[in-house]
Amino acid sequence: MRPGPGRTNRPRRRPDLTLPLPQRDPSLAVPLPLPPLSASAMPPTASFQIPSFSDLERLRRIGSGTGGTVWMVRHRPSGRIYALKVIFGNHEDAIRRQICREIEILHTADNPHVVRCHGMYDHAGEIQILLEYMDGGSLEGRRISSETFLADVARQVLAGLAYLHRQRIVHRDIKPSNLLINSARQVKIADFGVGRILAQTMDPCNSSVGTIAYMSPERINTDLNHGIYNGYAGDIWSFGLSILEFYLGCFPFGENLGRQAGDWASLMCAICYSKPPEAPPTASPEFRSFIACCLQMEPQRRLSAAELLRHPFITRTQAPAAITVSACGVRTRKDGGWAVESAFLGNKSPP
Missing domain, CATH: 3.30.200.20 (Phosphorylase Kinase; domain 1)
Structure with missing residues (x-):
């Protein structure tokens, strides 16, 4: 464009001069409404198929x-x-x-x-x-006295935890009732993710003894660990407590502690201020070390799921004994120190 009469092209005094972009006050932001709830209550996806x-x-x-x-x-x-x-x-x-x-x-x-x-x-x-569907049900109330058997259970749970943690998913409620088994002797983690969303509506006080019993000390008492809560380390505490409970056949802090109505304060004090539970002296050094690596008061001292998979307690064990499936459930050979059928699908303790 040519300059008009009486005008000349002059360089700008401030070639870097720009107008500032308007700043939006975030307090005045109005979020877009969420889409209406569909009849199936599932967000549409191209690959998702669910039975009617x-x-x-x-x-x-x-x-x-x-x-x-x-x-x-x-x-x-x-x-x-x-x-x-x-x-x-x-x-x-x-x-x-x-x-x-x-x-x-x-x-x-x-x-x-x-x-x-x-x-x-x-x-x-x-x-x-x-x-x-897991046809063997949960491991709640089951005693697993064989360290070889218990190492295989621990390995499978750790593999699931390591996967969830890699996906940046924290379970927050690892406990025996959330560990399930099927007739193929596969152990799987259940009830992850949705529980933390429903917690405020299903249990406003979050006071379920079954949940508090397996909480890490720093989750119960926010004054511990400088108020920092690491959900991954919290899962490891709950996992270690569950594995020790399987071995002992009772809750590690005391079989009846916190189970009586109104006794939750004693349970929480025991978790936050007493010495962490240990495997008994009769257990192998590998198992005692394994439990100690999980039940550390300081979250940063607990090993991660991936690190625990390389612990000698897990790596020293041989492949499990062969199993066969009968109409009654799972039967395992007694060789190799494996527990019999009742350890998983029958009685709460092996005969």
Whole structure:
């Protein structure tokens, strides 16, 4: 463009002069509304397929608690068996949509030691989650006195934990009742992810003894560890406590501590201020060291799941004895020190 009459092209005095961009006050920001809740309560994905809810037949109840009930269900067209977890209570739409987003994340989890989450339904106002069925149930109340057997259980749980932690997923509620087994002797972690979202609606005080009992000291008392909580280290504490409980056949801080109504304060004080539990002197040095690497008061001193997989307690063991499946459940050979069927699927302690 040529200059007009009487005008000349002059260089700018400030060639670097620019107008400042307007700054937005974040306090005035208005978030976009969330999309409406779909009939299936699942965010649409190209690859996701979930059985129709009308095709599921409830067979029997296999578990229940303060938060909900778990049913054994059969998919009529295929005959496949699933577990259906029904969450008690009607939740606000915002909570439901948050759960849907979390379920979509859990649906992508793919590890042989993590219970598969197939999806969820919003049926009759209840949130219902379709899960992989584990026919051996949970390891709650089971005693595993064989160190070889226990090392294999620990290895499988650690493999699942290491996977979750690599995916930046913290379980927050590792305990025997959340460790499941099937007839192929696979041990898998259950109830991860969704529990932390539902915690405020299912249990506002977060006061379930079953949960507090396995919490790390720094999670119970925020004054410990300078108020810093590391969820990954917290999972390791809960894992170590669970493995020690399997070996002892009772809760490591005392069989009845905290189990009586109104005795939660004693339980929390024991966890936060007493010396961490140890494996008994009769246990092998490898097992005692393994438990000590998990149950450290200082979170930074606990080994990670990946590091524990390289611990001698895990690596020294040989391949487990061969197993066969019968109509009664799992039967294992007694050679190699393996426990018999009742250690997993029958009585709470081996004969």
